[in-house]
Amino acid sequence: MDDISINNQPDEASGPLTHSPAHANTRKVYVKTYGCQMNVYDSQRMADSLAAEGYSTTDTADDADLVLINTCHIREKASEKLYSALGRLRKMKDVRAKEGRELTVGVAGCVAQAEGDEITRRAPVVDLVVGPQTYHRLPQALARVRQGERVVETEYAIEDKFEHLPAPGKEQTRSRGVTAFLTVQEGCDKFCTFCVVPYTRGSEVSRPVAQIVREAEKLADAGVRELTLLGQNVNAWHGEAAEGREWGLGELLYRLAEIPGIARLRYVTSHPRDMDDTLINAHRDLDMLMPYLHLPVQSGSDRILKAMNRKHTAADYLRLIERIRGARSDIALSGDFIVGFPGETDEDFEATMQVVRDVTYAAAYSFKYSPRPGTPGADMDGHVAEAVKDDRLQRLQALLSEQQYAFQRSLIGKSMDVLIEKAGRVSGQMVGRSPWLQPVIIDVHGGRIGDIINVRIIDTGTNSLIGVREMNSASNGTI
Ligand code: 5AD
Ligand code: SF4
Numbered sequence: 001m002d003d004i005s006i007n008n009q010p011d012e013a014s015g016p017l018t019h020s021p022a023h024a025n026t027r028k029v030y031v032k033t034y035g036c037q038m039n040v041y042d043s044q045r046m047a048d049s050l051a052a053e054g055y056s057t058t059d060t061a062d063d064a065d066l067v068l069i070n071t072c073h074i075r076e077k078a079s080e081k082l083y084s085a086l087g088r089l090r091k092m093k094d095v096r097a098k099e100g101r102e103l104t105v106g107v108a109g110c111v112a113q114a115e116g117d118e119i120t121r122r123a124p125v126v127d128l129v130v131g132p133q134t135y136h137r138l139p140q141a142l143a144r145v146r147q148g149e150r151v152v153e154t155e156y157a158i159e160d161k162f163e164h165l166p167a168p169g170k171e172q173t174r175s176r177g178v179t180a181f182l183t184v185q186e187g188c189d190k191f192c193t194f195c196v197v198p199y200t201r202g203s204e205v206s207r208p209v210a211q212i213v214r215e216a217e218k219l220a221d222a223g224v225r226e227l228t229l230l231g232q233n234v235n236a237w238h239g240e241a242a243e244g245r246e247w248g249l250g251e252l253l254y255r256l257a258e259i260p261g262i263a264r265l266r267y268v269t270s271h272p273r274d275m276d277d278t279l280i281n282a283h284r285d286l287d288m289l290m291p292y293l294h295l296p297v298q299s300g301s302d303r304i305l306k307a308m309n310r311k312h313t314a315a316d317y318l319r320l321i322e323r324i325r326g327a328r329s330d331i332a333l334s335g336d337f338i339v340g341f342p343g344e345t346d347e348d349f350e351a352t353m354q355v356v357r358d359v360t361y362a363a364a365y366s367f368k369y370s371p372r373p374g375t376p377g378a379d380m381d382g383h384v385a386e387a388v389k390d391d392r393l394q395r396l397q398a399l400l401s402e403q404q405y406a407f408q409r410s411l412i413g414k415s416m417d418v419l420i421e422k423a424g425r426v427s428g429q430m431v432g433r434s435p436w437l438q439p440v441i442i443d444v445h446g447g448r449i450g451d452i453i454n455v456r457i458i459d460t461g462t463n464s465l466i467g468v469r470e471m472n473s474a475s476n477g478t479i
Contacts, residue, residue, distance in 0.1 A: 035072025185231030250278030300355030
């Protein structure tokens with residue numbers, strides 16, 4: 001969190017926070033987001049609910065009246081980083097006090113949930129601690145702060161989980177562009193032994209079908225063309241449809257595909273055990289379900305998978321990939337990997353490398369195991385030396401980069417549909433998004449944001465593609 005005053009882009013995830021319409025004499029909030037796309041979504045919701053209280057957003061802490069740090073607890077020294085950011089904010093608050101100007105500091109997200117009033121005890125600069133399940137109480141909590149109280153809001157009733165925050169208004173959605181996140185599920189009951197999520201985000205709760213459809217329709221009405229359904233364990237989503245039938249994520253996708261205006265669907269993050277037949281068939285039947293799937297395996301060793309409590313083997317995963325590819329041959333896969341889980345031997349690590357070779361990924365995230373206090377993994381024997389973890393991570397990442405590069409190069413000469421998202425830096429250029437999530441830079445005169453056009457790829461960068469509009473093919477999916 002060294003860049004507390006620099007920008008408001010999330011550190012690990014994408015998706016900008018956008019400004020609410022500024023009006024005179026409003027207070028300003030700076031939201032710094034760490035971690036996953038769920039945090040990006042939550043930060044937007046917090047900014048939306050504060051807009052209703054007269055706050056506009058700003059890009060730096062320097063001109064903010066309220067700084068909210070939306071924290072991530074998943075790896076590494078999240079709380080140390082938080083406290084050093086809070087140290088800088090304390091200095092800023094002292095300077096402001098001399099100038100007679102106030103600064104309110106709030107901590108949100110998973111560290112807030114995990115540490116609660118430990119944060120206000122350790123860091124007197126903090127006025128407010130709010131956990132992910134209590135964001136709907138943020139305006140009231142701030143009102144209490146203004147009365148001079150220091151507030152810790154981390155307790156919640158399970159049925160409150162989707163009280164959450166109001167869906168964004170039309171203008172707010174418009175300002176964020178033609179792609180949007182939509183949370184459909186929160187929490188996790190899987191209890192992988194390395195992971196804090198079941199503790200910080202609590203048990204799995206699915207949002208009701210009607211609520212999701214209503215929000216999706218509102219987003220479509222405001223011009224959104226691509227929806228990404230979010231959940232910590234998104235494919236564990238289940239809900240009750242009108243006739244009282246139980247739905248899984250597959251059924252929900254078929255339903256959302258009917259919404260006029262929505263042209264593309266995605267979902268993230270999935271667990272291999274929740275990829276059921278209907279969901280796999282949705283990949284076969286729905287062209288608009290993008291052919292890109294993030295399906296973490298974490299390790300290729302059955303021994304380690306068992307110790308991680310993943311409840312599947314490497315062979316189960318490979319068979320599943322085969323079925324998914326059978327349903328949608330152009331699907332590209334991404335994954336998450338952990339190296340150096342307690343007890344991981346060279347042989348276990350080689351099994352992970354083998355799974356990577358067998359699957360071939362288009363993109364992937366790989367991490368050194370980081371013991372999280374309170375999780376079973378932290379108390380296991382056989383912690384792996386840091387130097388060994390470093391070495392394994394380097395080897396794994398070299399293989400994954402090679403695969404990513406090969407995937408990028410394989411697209412040269414291919415035609416694909418690209419959703420135009422914004423104007424490029426150079427006049428006449430537009431930036432779009434490929435079916436596989438890469439940004440595509442296109443020389444298109446007259447292309448409109450929100451159009452889906454057919455593009456031929458002529459070159460690639462590390463993550464991006466460079467394309468030209470196919471002249472002999474009509475735009476497709478435009479509105
Ligand atoms: N150490 C390292 N990586 C972890 N992840 C989750 N917990 C840990 C941990 N304790 C990784 C997993 C997960 C991704 C979001 O973060 O790979 O899928
Ligand atoms: Fe964490 Fe495992 Fe749940 Fe994913 S499935 S959030 S890794 S416990």
